[in-house]
Amino acid sequence: xxxKKSKERIIFHLYGELAESEKLELENHIxxxxxxxxxxxxxxxxxxxxxxxxxxxxxxxxxESCWQQISARTExxxxxxxxxxxxxxxxxxxxxxxxxxxxxxxxxxxxxPSLQKQPLMPEASVVSLDQxxxxxxxxxxxxxxxxxxxxxxxxxxxxxxxxxxxxxxxLIQNYLLKRAMAQSNNPSMxxxxxxxxxxxxxISNLRQEDRPTLSLIKDTxxxxxxxxxxxxxxxx
Amino acid sequence: MYKKERMxxxxxxxLAQEGDKEAMRVLFDDNKKKIFHMAYHYVQxxxxxxxxxxxxxxxxxxxxxxxxxxxxASFSTWLYRIGTNCSIDHLRKNKKGKDTYGMDNLxxxxxxxxxxxxxxxxxLKEARERIEVFxxxxxxxxxxxxILKHYQQLTTKEIAEYFNCTEGSIKKQLFRAVEEIKKHFxxxxxxxxYEMQKI
Numbered sequence: 001x002x003x004k005k006s007k008e009r010i011i012f013h014l015y016g017e018l019a020e021s022e023k024l025e026l027e028n029h030i031x032x033x034x035x036x037x038x039x040x041x042x043x044x045x046x047x048x049x050x051x052x053x054x055x056x057x058x059x060x061x062x063x064e065s066c067w068q069q070i071s072a073r074t075e076x077x078x079x080x081x082x083x084x085x086x087x088x089x090x091x092x093x094x095x096x097x098x099x100x101x102x103x104x105x106x107x108x109x110x111x112x113p114s115l116q117k118q119p120l121m122p123e124a125s126v127v128s129l130d131q132x133x134x135x136x137x138x139x140x141x142x143x144x145x146x147x148x149x150x151x152x153x154x155x156x157x158x159x160x161x162x163x164x165x166x167x168x169x170x171l172i173q174n175y176l177l178k179r180a181m182a183q184s185n186n187p188s189m190x191x192x193x194x195x196x197x198x199x200x201x202x203i204s205n206l207r208q209e210d211r212p213t214l215s216l217i218k219d220t221x222x223x224x225x226x227x228x229x230x231x232x233x234x235x236x
Numbered sequence: 237m238y239k240k241e242r243m244x245x246x247x248x249x250x251l252a253q254e255g256d257k258e259a260m261r262v263l264f265d266d267n268k269k270k271i272f273h274m275a276y277h278y279v280q281x282x283x284x285x286x287x288x289x290x291x292x293x294x295x296x297x298x299x300x301x302x303x304x305x306x307x308x309a310s311f312s313t314w315l316y317r318i319g320t321n322c323s324i325d326h327l328r329k330n331k332k333g334k335d336t337y338g339m340d341n342l343x344x345x346x347x348x349x350x351x352x353x354x355x356x357x358x359x360l361k362e363a364r365e366r367i368e369v370f371x372x373x374x375x376x377x378x379x380x381x382x383i384l385k386h387y388q389q390l391t392t393k394e395i396a397e398y399f400n401c402t403e404g405s406i407k408k409q410l411f412r413a414v415e416e417i418k419k420h421f422x423x424x425x426x427x428x429x430y431e432m433q434k435i
Contacts, residue, residue, distance in 0.1 A: 011414050012407065015385070017392055043414070046421045049363045050386050054277075061272045061286050067264055069290045071257065074297040198402065205401045207324075210377050212409045 003029075006036045010043050129180055133189070136173050137230045140196060143170065144230075147203065148221040150214060164204065171200045189233060195224050249311050253300045260297055267312060268293075271319045277387040278323045278380060279330075280368070288326050292319040309397070317398045320384070324376045363424065370420045374413060381406060382413045 009026045012018050018026065030037045143166065178193045202217050221227065243251075243262070251259035268289060275288035295318050303314055371379055377399075384390045384398070392410065396403045 007415075008407075008411050011411055012392075015392070042421075042425070043418065045425055046414075046418055047386075049360075049421065049424075050367060050417070052360060053364050053367050054387050058273050058276050059282050061268070061282065061289060063265075063268060066268070066286055066290050066293075067261065070264065070293045070297070071260075073290075073294050074260070198404075202401065202405060205399070207377060210375060212375065212378055212412055213405060216405060216408050 003033060003036055006030070006033065007039060010036070010040050013040075014043060014047055129177075129184070132180075133177060133233075136170075136177055137233070139170060139173070141227070141230065143167065143203075144196075144199070144221055144227055147199075147214070147217050148227060150218055167200055167204045171197070171204060174200060188229075192226070192229050192233060195220070195226055199226065245311050249300070249303065252297065253303075263311070264293055267315055270312075271315065274316075274319060274383065274388055275323050275326075277383050279327060280371075284326060284330070288319070288322050291322045291326070295322065313397065317400075320380055320398050324380055327376045327379070363421075366420045366424065367417070370417045373416070378409050378413055381409050382417075385410055 006026060006029050009018060009022060013023060013026055030040055174193055174196050178190070178197060181190050181193060199217055199220055202213060202220075206213050206217070243259075245263075245266075248259045248263050252263055271292050272285055272289045275292075276282065276285040279285055279288065292315065296315055303311070309317075371382070374382060381395055381399075384395050385392070390398075392403050392406050396406045399406065
């Protein structure tokens with residue numbers, strides 16, 4: 001085990017969150033490495049000081065006054081659950097379903113019959129999956145490039161221009177492709193989609209000025225060579 | 237408040253969803269200290285911790301209709317999640333006008349089981365000051381993760397659930413925070429013969 005990995009494991013060992021095999025690996029490394037052994041002792045001391053500071057006396061809150069405020073500001077709330085039929089969400093969902101139904105009828109009437117006359121190509125679904133993957137990668141590239149090249153220097157203003165809606169759409173797209181790929185025998189593509197899923201989830205949970213997560217996203221894109229793999233797999 | 241104190245959480249939540257004030261009060265009494273302590277460690281002053289406590293319960297009670305007991309998360313997990321978000325929002329809003337937080341000053345508060353040895357006291361005071369400086373340098377999210385781990389003693393998995401993100405991401409942030417605090421204590425133990433060496 002390398003010292004860098006050991007440094008990380010020392011922390012989670014002290015939290016009691018290491019698996020038995022990881023613990024054993026760490027213990028063996030520490031026996032042989034004096035620097036990591038010292039780091040373990042030092043981290044223990046720091047945690048001990050943090051524990052001592054935790055034991056400070058936490059004052060009592062003014063519970064009654066807090067409750068009065070809460071009670072006043074929640075007066076008449078929460079409202080009893082409204083009847084399912086009358087909520088805005090239900091009306092919107094019903095309208096959306098009606099729209100999908102009408103579109104289905106229209107497509108079925110004017111479009112599908114012409115397709116049915118054509119013989120079904122045996123590789124049709126594979127071709128369409130490949131095309132979907134290529135289109136998905138095209139959509140992903142600008143987003144991942146922006147995060148991979150994001151400068152993390154202190155004091156710099158947030159220049160990210162990607163909207164949350166775009167990321168969420170990509171997440172759904174990625175999820176559907178992941179499911180479709182699960183039936184094919186292409187582990188490298190499945191792994192890539194898995195990595196992209198992880199990155200997109202981090203991006204969608206990202207809050208402003210969250211530099212550690214931004215840095216994590218940047219590192220993941222670069223370390224796992226996501227953009228390079230996308231380029232390669234696109235060409236296959 | 238009669239028998240409601242003895243009711244289980246699920247029943248209390250159902251009653252609160254129907255607007256029962258007494259059930260809300262019992263839920264408040266059962267959880268107030270946990271949320272207040274978390275907020276207090278986070279903002280380090282009573283006034284702001286009380287604001288966070290109020291905000292957390294107002295948000296919880298006004299959105300109770302969105303909570304379902306069978307959604308997977310327990311009521312206290314849901315409440316904690318709202319509490320952590322309220323704390324982070326509170327710190328972000330207030331940080332705009334302040335360079336540092338912590339008006340009650342962590343270092344000046346006596347400990348419950350504090351040793352009476354003056355040398356020990358002065359060392360502990362210094363340690364607290366260093367922790368205070370360290371916490372003020374973290375981002376709002378990172379600070380909350382550190383507080384939840386070291387002061388609320390949650391597992392990495394539980395923290396990831398509150399933040400709705402992966403355990404890997406929480407581990408990475410904890411690792412960075414711990415590396416940072418170690419820098420703040422680099423010369424603290426030297427008089428005991430310890431010197432940190434770069435790995």
